[in-house]
Amino acid sequence: MTDMSADEFYQLAIYISFGxxxxxxxxxxxxxxxxxxxxxxxxxLDLLVTLGIGFIVIFTLATGYYAYLDMAIALGLVGFLATIAFARFVMHQGETNDPLIDDGLEQVDKD
Amino acid sequence: MSNLFLINVLMAVAWCAVLGSFTLMNLLFGFAVSSGALWLTREQYRTSKYFHRFWLVLGLVLLFLKELVLSVVRVAWLVIRPSRSLNPSFVSFPLTVTKAHEITLLANLITLTPGTLSVDVSDDNKTLYIHCIDVDDVDALRRDIAEGFERKIMEALR
Amino acid sequence: MISVITGVLLITAAVVNLIAAIGILRFPDLYTRMHAASKAGTLGAGLMLVTIAIHSGEIEIASRALAGAAFFLLTAPISAHLLARAAYVAGIEPWEGTKVDHLKGHYTDKQGHLSSDDEKS
Structure with missing residues (x-):
């Protein structure tokens, strides 16, 4: 890095990490x-959310506009909740194991 | 003990208020100064236990970060090496810790450490089931966890 | 100086993220893929947020970024655990190369009730 200034290296790092x-x-x-x-x-999908956070962070550093950071944190929160919801869906796959909902469904079937 | 931590943080905030600038460096320096003040009064207010626990928790955090980096290096090696021979296993681990928050912490630490991922805890909180990505000796793995993380957690939280 | 540190950290984080992506593509079954996604993905996103905290140097941005990083370190293992457990209960078969399976037969029903190691049901 003898022929490269710190700012040039920083710009290059942003391009490389984008790639x-x-x-x-x-x-x-x-x-x-x-x-x-x-x-x-x-x-x-979970990993895509993580990669999206990384992408937003690089974009924030490239533009210097720190309001995007809030977006990254909110995306992380939503991604965590989405994965949990999906995991519950995989676990139950149609049967809810909740007497309130199951009885309601039987009622609907009878009607 | 958490009382003293709160006092420590409040004194750091007061340091920043007196200086009139809430930058990160000022806050960290204020924290260092106020913990120094607490250390000076260790005879009068018996704060030495707080410092002992502070170091234990800090050691746990540092150990955790070190293991996280090591685990990524190990996964990276498994990912980029040409051969595809793996020895994944589901391993049961008998728990010594009993409280819910200790088990949660242990399971989280296990997930982010080299080659292990906690899958589930049995209903009676006695066995933790772990998935290992590449393991040869199951007993050695159990011993590593019991003498490493589990012992450290018990030291730091009890 | 700060921009050199930021650049190095940024490239490291991007490489870690790339390793997570290659791992999720190359590993043979769901459970091994989860190792790549949960470890490398978490460290990648955490490093990115630490990078932004170092680069900004202001407390309101750095504290937000570090709080976000701490949040990831706490939540990533939980989502990995829930997904692995749900997949095992739902009957996703582990890879045929799996050597030991102590979990086999310990799930007593489809609701994910799990018996301990010593009380074999």
Whole structure:
């Protein structure tokens, strides 16, 4: 780094990390398409959220506009809740195990 | 003990208020100064136990960060090496810690450490089931966790 | 100086994220893939937020970023645990190369009730 100033290196680092993040996005989307099971796809969606946070952070550093940081944190919160909801869905897959809801469903079936 | 931590933080905030600038460096420096003040009064107010626990918790956090970095290095090696031979296993681990928050902390630590991922705890809170990505000796793994994290958690939280 | 540190951290975090993505593509079954996603993904996002905290140098931004990083370190293991447990209860088969399976037969019903190691049901 003798012929490169610190600011030039910083700009280059932003470009390189943008490139690596895009590559990671594409690979994760490939797993999302390939599957083969539902939890695999949920896992790759979870990783996509994580990669999206990284992408927003790089974008924040590139533009110097720190309001995007809140977006990254909110995305993390939503991604965590989404994964939990998906996990519960995988676990029950139709049966709720909640007498209130199940009895209600039976009522609907009778009517 | 958490009382003293609160006092420590409040004194750091007061330091910043006196200086009139709430920057990160000022807050950290204020924290260091106020913990120094607490250390000076250890004879009068018996704050030495607080410092002992402070170091234990700090050690736990540092150990955790070190293991996280190590685990990523290990996963990275498993990812980029050419051969695909793995020895994944589901391993049961008999728990010594009993309280819910200790088990939660242990399970979280296990998930973020090299090659292990906690899957579930049995209903009677006695067994933790772990998925290991590449393990040869199950007993050695159990011993590592019991003498590493579990002992440290018990030291720091009891 | 700050911009050099930020640049190095940024590239490291991006490489860690890329490792998570390659891992999720290369590993043979869901449970091994979860290792790549939960560890490397968490460290990647955490490093990114630490980078932004160092780069800004202001307390209101740094505290938000560090709180976000701490939040990730706490929540990533929980979502990994829930997903692995749900997949096992739902009957997703582990890879055929799995050597030991102490979990087999310990789930007593489909609601995820789990018996301990010594009381074999």
């Amino acid at each position: 690596l993040s895009i590559l990671a996005f594409l690979l994760t989307i490939l797993r999302l398409v390939l599957g083969p099971t539902l939890p695999d796809r949920i896992l790759s």
